[in-house]
Amino acid sequence: MRSLGTVLKKLTKKGNIGLIASVALLTVVMSLAYPNFLTLFNIEITAMGFIQEALMALGMTLVIISGGIDLSVAAVLPFTAIIVGLLLKTSLGVWPSIAIALGVAVLIGFINALMINKLRVFPFIATLATATMLRGVALVITEGATISGFPTAFYEIGHGRVYGIPVPVIIFLVLAVLFALLLKNHSYFQQVYFVGGNAKAAQLSGIKVNRLRYVIYGISAFMAGLAGIITASQYVSASTGFGLNSDMRVITSVIIGGASLSGGKGSIGGTIWGVIFLAIISNAFVQSGAPTYWQDVVYGGMLLAAVFLEEYLRARGRKAKMKSWREFLTSG
Amino acid sequence: MVASVLKIKGISKSFGVHKVLHDIDLEIAKGEVHALIGENGAGKSTLMKIIGGIHRPDTGSIEVDGESVAFSNPQAAMAKGISLVHQELSLVPNLSIAQNVFSQREPTNWLGFVKWDELHKRTRELMERLGVDIDPATMVAELSVGIRQLVEIAKALSMDAKILVLDEPTSALSEKEVETLYRIVDDLKAAGVSIIFISHKLPEVFRISDRISVLRDGRMIGTVKAEDTDTDEIIHMMVGRSIEEMYPPRASSVGETVLSVEGLSRGDELSDLSFELKKGEILGFAGLVGSGRTETARAIFGADPVDAGTITLHGRTVKFKSALDAINHGVCYLTEDRKDLGLFLTKNVRTNIVSSSLKKFASQLGLLQHSGIEDTAKYYVQHVKLRPADDKPLVMNLSGGNQQKALLAKWLCADPQVLIVDEPTRGVDVGAKTEIHSHLRQLANSGVGVIVISSELPEILGLCDRVAVFNEGRITAVLDGEGTTQEDVMKYATM
Amino acid sequence: MAISKSATKSSVREFVGRREVGLFLIIVAASAILSLLTPQFLNLNNFISIATGMSYDVIVAIGLTLVLTVGGIDLSVGSILGLTGVVTTMLLRAGVAIPLAVLAGLSLGALLGALNGTFIAKFKINPFIVTLGMMAVARGASVVLTSGYFLSNLPAGYLAIGQGKWFGIPIPIYATIILVIIFDYLLRNWEPLHSIFFIGTNPDAAELSGIKVGKMLIVSYILSGVLAAAAGVFMTSRLAMGYAQFGLGAEQRAIAASVIGGASMSGGEGSIFGTFLGVLLLAIINNGFVLLGLSVYWQGVVNGLILVIAVGVDAIRRMRRGEDRD
Structure with missing residues (x-):
């Protein structure tokens, strides 16, 4: 057991070697089992099948590093899709509609941050409440019906290609690079690590924690909104059923990518590997023809395994002293 | 005596009804190591937090280099060259040494992006000044407590600290690390940095400090030159209070x-x-x-x-x-x-x-x-x-x-x-x-x-x-x- | 004389200040308004339908209150309800005797709860994430098991559990009332269960006071799992089928009801009777929506709003006492 622990520790210590190795292994297995796995066509299907989660995972990475969580993303996604759908039915034009819808999404993120800052509600309960309400409002607005009939220009967002690459994939790649650059290299975004890693240190070094929280939750909601708009364009419709359970998959990607729910740890690079890992598994379901409803079982299991592994390693790392119960019961 | 770099006059502080500091005066000279000692609850930490801008005094004045100051937060104190190295370290484990040392003050370009080469170069220089040859990109999580303490000191130095407050810095260090720390304190002193050294351990106080100030029950008992005093006198100053409370009579007989x-x-x-x-x-x-x-x-x-x-x-x-x-x-x-x-x-x-x-x-x-x-x-x-x-x-x-x-x-x-x-x-x-x-x-x-x-x-x-x-x-x-x-x-x- | 007067006054204030009393008055007010707005409200059949409809939520919320009181959270109750319902109905369709099938369903609930509790208490993993994982796994498993189909054709004896009536009142209502009374009594008076108040308030102090923190954490999650399973049995029997999506969102309603009823998100407080009133309030409001012909879709909005208000009130209460979230 000891040797297993040290091996695991070594693997996880330097970046995401364990995860990357798993992705590589999975890729080898998949391409042996399904010769078409490594074809461009299938890679595109894999990527497009997971693009919403990938986008949201970028924002969620910030949230989780800051020590929070955002359960509202799965509701912001359909909500934004519906808002943009309704706006497109007016004479507003495609781009203004998108801008307004994204603005609404950001506003929802601000409301999350407001509740956490002012009401001092735990992030998970604040965003859970937002999610419940948004789903309700979405149902009220649409009365459960699907909105469809959008202009061609909007259709292009989800279906267009630049140099043969689907537009959503390009959007993701650009944003992923931007997020990675900012989080790794920008002094403002370094604050996110301080807030999640050592709140007291953050305060001592003069970080405006509350203000930063608006930015973080705003970004997370913006990404969910973007995912909503892309989904609406892909399906050429908007429905309250979009994005169901996507929050689970998003959080799982981020955690598998090495972020810690207690904050202060995680990276965009790791999250991207986590997203790829989950995307391949989701493709495995498609390829094998296994019932897709197995997916959530597998994802839930992986989330548990990832968290368990992290806690196990951390427990090994600390002294054999009585650990404060309070510390973990009140975290999250 | 050289000019005072820090002059504190008449500082008092209460928390609620509890008065923890009574009319404290203290002067720190440039380039001296000044030990601050006292029993638990004597008010040392509170006094240091006031100097470091974490608490505000109820009354009294603080002068830095002859200029009257009032700190509203730790940043203001740092701007005046006062840095606290906390007992509970204030580092973020999953960031590198360099990121921690220059947190919020990283060298950046006009877009706010960190210039890594410069950041690492400056951190390396600081760490070398402390006698440690270590890659500035190393995660703090991988460092020993002793090295972490040095990172904290490097952080203070990076802000051009004129006054460095070390709050029981040796309590978690190994013997070898303690020696390194003493050497660093001597070096800093030679470079003109004033150090306020809070400690419980009298031998080390005598080992490194020039002057010793003793606090008791929130009052300044006195400041003495280390070379003019000895352990007995300091102990007497620390505990000098007479047993004024009445205690119940002791046991007349004890059992098995x-x-x-x-x-x-x-x-x-x-x-x-x-x-x-x-x-x-x-x-x-x-x-x-x-x-x-x-x-x-x-x-x-x-x-x-x-x-x-x-x-x-x-x-x-x-x-x-x-x-x-x-x-x-x-x-x-x-x-x-x-x-x-x-x-x-x-x-x-x-x-x-x-x-x-x-x-x-x-x-x-x-x-x-x-x-x-x-x-x-x-x-x-x-x-x-x-x-x-x-x-x-x-x-x-x-x-x-x-x-x-x-x-x-x-x-x-x-x-x-x-x-x-x-x-x-x-x-x-x-x-x-x-x-x-x-x-x-x-x-x-x-x-x-x-x-x-x-x-x-x-x-x-x-x-x-x-x-x-x-x-x-x-x-x-x-x-x-x-x-x-x-x-x-x-x-x-x-x- | 003066002393006894002020003592009476303070105990009156204490009584009126209790969450249950305030909640009860709100329920009375809401009922009064609804009976003015619609004649269908004040009607025995309507009351029975409210009571039957809310019984599953009450049973689930009892368990959730226990978990909140001990300082945890259980997001998996809705999924456990779904899965145990599915497993019980599958066993019944496979010809397993009714008591055995029910017992198996309840045991499965206990097992899943024990898994949650063990992960949380022994391996010290954040309860939120453990039960979120369990929520996904259990829901996924029930979908896998049913392939999304309804499982009907259940034995008549089983249907009698949920559909049977004594003196014109459905059995689930009796069961709910009995469970509320038992757990309310036990939580206040039974030493082992009562100790969860201490754990939820200050787990470290509780451990040093000789309370078995780890054990009671696990017990709380087991109870939460068993009660969710019991709700699953009543629901599948009442609706005469097993279905993978039963209990969807039950955890949110249960959290809202518990917090409305006096449980605190930071642990150490909770009242089963208060929770019961919390569910009742939500049920009356939903019933009002239906009777007034308002879109059922508003229910989600109102439920979310009530959760925010409840949690906000809880937060303000804590703030006023000078407590901090951290």
């Missing part, structure tokens, strides 16, 4: 041994501790913070594991696996941390009093007798003279003294045969203190073995029949309470 501990050891925290506790006596545990007193108590109580050692209770060897186990055997422990580990702050007095003896109020089926709980709680409220004399108020709304009485009542209610009390009168007013002392003596007279852990020497000497002195995880002496002086105890505690 209730508890004996043999060879208790754990890592480097506890090494081969042995002692005996007799029926009806009060045994004191004296020593500095971190000398192993609390750790010993928790180990006996079954709250923490031990590597070796036997505990004998009433002649039978016992090994408690949990607090419940210990309580069932009549061994109880009143924690020093009453807010986090002792009381249920958001619950009322009644709930708190019965919290460690709930099972006593339950029938065989486990059903609670609420009337019994109420009567018992009311009895103890009277017994320990709680104010208000009511079992309904939430404990968080009580004063410190009354909270401590409620905590004592909780353990009296558990009907102990051995009671270990850890800092039983910390943050308690004189009246409540005397009452707590008389309860402890009463308890001993009724045949209970009592162990009192206290950082207040007058309390230890006034109350206890015998005193075990702890020093770095060992018991260095067991003295009689009667006739022993504070200086004697201090000698064994700091040698």
